Structures are given as structure tokens and as C-alpha cells.
Amino acid sequence: xxxxxxxxxxxxxxxxxxxxxxxxxxxxxxxxxxxxxxxxxxxxxxxxxxxxxxxxxxxxxxxxxxxxxxxxxxxxxxxxxxxxxxxxxxxxxxxxxxxxxxxxxxxxxxxxxxxxxxxxxxxxxxxxxxxxxxxxxxxxxxxxxxxxxxxxxxxxxxxxxxxxxxxxxxxxxxxxxxxxxxxxxxxxxxxxxxxxxxxxxxxxxxxxxxxxxxxxxxxxxxxxxxxxxxxxxxxxxxxxxxxxxxxxxxxxxxxxxxxxxxxxxxxxxxxxxxxxxxxxxxxxxxxxxxxxxxxxxxxxxxxxxxxxxxxxxxxxxxxxxxxxxxxxxxxxxxxxxxxxxxxxxxxxxxxxxxxxxxxxxxxxxxxxxxxxxxxxxxxxxxxxxxxxxxx
Numbered sequence: 001x002x003x004x005x006x007x008x009x010x011x012x013x014x015x016x017x018x019x020x021x022x023x024x025x026x027x028x029x030x031x032x033x034x035x036x037x038x039x040x041x042x043x044x045x046x047x048x049x050x051x052x053x054x055x056x057x058x059x060x061x062x063x064x065x066x067x068x069x070x071x072x073x074x075x076x077x078x079x080x081x082x083x084x085x086x087x088x089x090x091x092x093x094x095x096x097x098x099x100x101x102x103x104x105x106x107x108x109x110x111x112x113x114x115x116x117x118x119x120x121x122x123x124x125x126x127x128x129x130x131x132x133x134x135x136x137x138x139x140x141x142x143x144x145x146x147x148x149x150x151x152x153x154x155x156x157x158x159x160x161x162x163x164x165x166x167x168x169x170x171x172x173x174x175x176x177x178x179x180x181x182x183x184x185x186x187x188x189x190x191x192x193x194x195x196x197x198x199x200x201x202x203x204x205x206x207x208x209x210x211x212x213x214x215x216x217x218x219x220x221x222x223x224x225x226x227x228x229x230x231x232x233x234x235x236x237x238x239x240x241x242x243x244x245x246x247x248x249x250x251x252x253x254x255x256x257x258x259x260x261x262x263x264x265x266x267x268x269x270x271x272x273x274x275x276x277x278x279x280x281x282x283x284x285x286x287x288x289x290x291x292x293x294x295x296x297x298x299x300x301x302x303x304x305x306x307x308x309x310x311x312x313x314x315x316x317x318x319x320x321x322x323x324x325x326x327x328x329x330x331x332x333x334x335x336x337x338x339x340x341x342x343x344x345x346x347x348x349x350x351x352x353x354x355x356x357x358x359x360x361x362x363x364x365x366x367x368x369x370x371x372x373x374x375x376x377x378x379x380x381x382x383x384x385x386x387x388x389x390x391x
Contacts, residue, residue, distance in 0.1 A: 067095030076106035080113035081122035089123030099232035102167030112172040123183035124173035131192035132157035133214030134237030134276040160192025174206030211232030262289030267307025287315035288378035294322035316378025
């Protein structure tokens with residue numbers, strides 16, 4: 001582990017009427033025997049529901065948007081989640097949709113209803129789609145949701161549409177199930193490219209901020225502030241493109257897991273099936289990762305591993321005084337072959353103490369890292385003005 005003081009690294013080439021209740025699934029929290037309405041946001045939503053602008057709403061338990069139903073949320077709506085941990089979350093199932101189309105001046109906010117909100121108050125937002133996953137050759141492209149193993153995601157519809165999340169703020173999420181399973185801020189399970197994910201802010205989460213479990217969805221303008229674990233996580237065969245990602249851990253946010261990272265990328269699910277076909281091979285255009293928390297270590301700025309391949313361009317990594325990256329870049333067991341190769345060119349200010357021990361390339365098959373001098377790059381922060389975050 002190497003401590004880097006005031007170190008800055010730039011990387012320029014890497015890469016919502018009421019509704020009936022269906023009791024097929026077990027739902028915990030809220031009023032599972034009652035009707036799902038705007039005043040009772042918990043249970044199985046089987047017909048369309050709209051949350052109207054100018055009002056606040058309370059998510060009181062697990063709300064499942066079932067196949068064929070659409071939850072529409074008007075711009076400016078504020079949804080306060082009961083601070084019930086893992087019993088409170090919003091999950092859009094395969095064939096269901098959410099249309100949460102906020103605007104720059106009237107964003108949609110999901111937050112905790114606690115008097116003193118904190119990370120892990122509720123379970124966040126989960127979208128399950130029908131897009132492909134990594135899998136064994138000849139096997140079906142299906143998996144089960146980490147938060148409810150009775151619910152599947154995945155399939156063979158690359159352009160599947162789970163709806164719209166646009167100008168949406170998500171706060172105080174990441175409730176933990178156990179040491180191996182947890183809720184993230186925004187979880188995208190096999191979500192297809194027909195889905196719109198743009199202008200999202202994920203703040204003060206207890207686990208990963210945003211995680212892509214396979215799928216083909218593209219994401220644009222994603223701000224992550226104070227994620228306890230990984231800022232951006234890619235796994236299980238994700239093959240989309242992410243544009244303009246900004247992740248920061250502020251000084252004073254000292255909560256961490258054992259191995260928090262800026263980017264964590266696995267080719268297959270948790271590395272358990274290394275012989276999978278269709279492993280992760282994704283693109284990131286514009287990335288900033290900053291650790292400003294004095295005395296706090298991020299295990300890696302960027303880690304691409306377990307058969308994943310990545311093409312990351314225009315990235316910028318920085319450290320505040322006393323903050324640490326164990327490794328700035330680590331390509332341990334990433335994919336490096338004739339078809340899918342991870343190639344990283346890093347620009348660094350040599351005055352900040354970057355040397356070869358901060359960059360690991362333990363792959364074979366041609367993956368490379370080159371370090372040259374530069375002092376700028378990364379995500380465009382002007383597009384996040386709607387969040388009110390002070391950069």
C-alpha cells in the first residue's frame with residue numbers, strides 16, 4: 001500500500017388511479033394485503049400508477065412494478081422512503097416500466113424520511129430487464145435478483161425498455177442483507193439499451209452507488225458522492241457505454257468497506273464462472289474519480305478484472321491531502337486477447353509522486369498501461385449544476 005499526498009492523475013485513454021395486488025410474490029414491509037395507491041406505496045403494482053407533481057409521497061415497503069405495469073413519476077415529485085432498511089425498496093420487474101422523467105429545474109428526488117437520514121436507511125431503486133448476461137455456453141441468459149431470489153432478470157432482448165430515469169436524485173440507500181448481499185443506490189439488472197438512464201445523482205449510500213449486472217443499457221451524466229463501497233460497478237457481462245461519470249468521496253466520509261473502488265469491473269458474476277461467454281466489455285467516455293477523505297484508502301481508482309474488458313477514455317483521478325489509492329489502476333485478470341483488449345494510457349503529473357508501483361498490469365495477452373505527463377481531463381461537472389452540489 002502506498003500513500004500519495006495531493007496526488008492527481010489524469011487518464012486520457014482507457015475506457016407512477018389505484019391498482020390491484022398480486023400475491024404471487026412475498027412482499028415484506030408496507031401493507032402487502034392492501035391496494036397499491038399513491039398513499040400506499042408498497043406491494044405488487046399490476047396496473048399503471050402516477051405520482052403527480054407538487055406532492056410528496058412515502059415509500060412504506062417493497063414496491064414491485066409487475067410485468068405490464070408502469071409507474072409514472074412527474075417532474076418535481078419527492079418520494080420519501082421509510083427508513084426500514086432492506087424491507088423498503090422500489091423494484092421494476094421484467095416487463096414493467098418506470099417513467100421518472102424529471103427536468104433540470106424540477107428533478108425527482110428519492111430520499112429517506114428519517115429525521116436524521118443516513119446511509120443504508122432504505123434499499124434504493126432496482127430495474128430488472130430482459131437484456132443478455134454472461135453465461136455458460138448453451139445456458140439461458142437468466143439470473144435472480146440479489147434482493148429477492150424469486151425474481152429473475154436477463155434474457156435475449158438487447159434493446160429491452162424498462163423506462164426512463166432522467167434528472168433523478170437518490171439518497172441514503174444501500175441497506176445490507178448480509179455480508180455477501182446488499183442493496184445499492186441504483187441497481188441495473190439485465191437492463192436493455194431501450195432504457196434511458198441519464199442525469200442521475202446518487203448520494204451517501206451504504207454500498208455501491210450504481211451497479212450494472214449485465215445488460216446493454218447506456219448511462220449518461222452520473223454523479224456519485226460518498227459511496228461506502230464502489231462508485232461504479234460493472235459485472236456479469238455488461239456491454240453498454242457510460243458517458244460523463246463523476247465520483248467523489250468527501251473528506252469526513254470515513255465509512256468504508258474492505259475494498260472500495262472508483263470503478264470495479266468483473267467479466268462474470270463475482271468471478272464465479274470464469275469460463276462464461278459474453279463477459280463484460282464496456283466503454284466509459286469521460287470519468288473523474290476523487291478521494292478527498294484524509295486517512296481513507298480506496299483500494300483502486302480503477303480495477304478491471306475477472307475476464308472483463310474496458311475501453312476508458314478521458315479519465316481523471318485525484319487525491320486530497322492524506323487520502324490514498326492502494327493502486328491507481330489494476331488490470332488483474334482483465335481480458336487481453338485479440339478480440340477484447342483492455343488498453344489504458346494514463347496521464348499523470350510527475351510532481352505528485354506517481355510511479356510504477358501505483359499501476360498494476362498483471363494480465364497477459366496484450367493489455368497495456370502507458371503513463372505520460374498531464375494535469376487535466378475527466379468528466380464535465382457543468383452538467384451537474386441541477387444537483388446543487390458544490391464542486
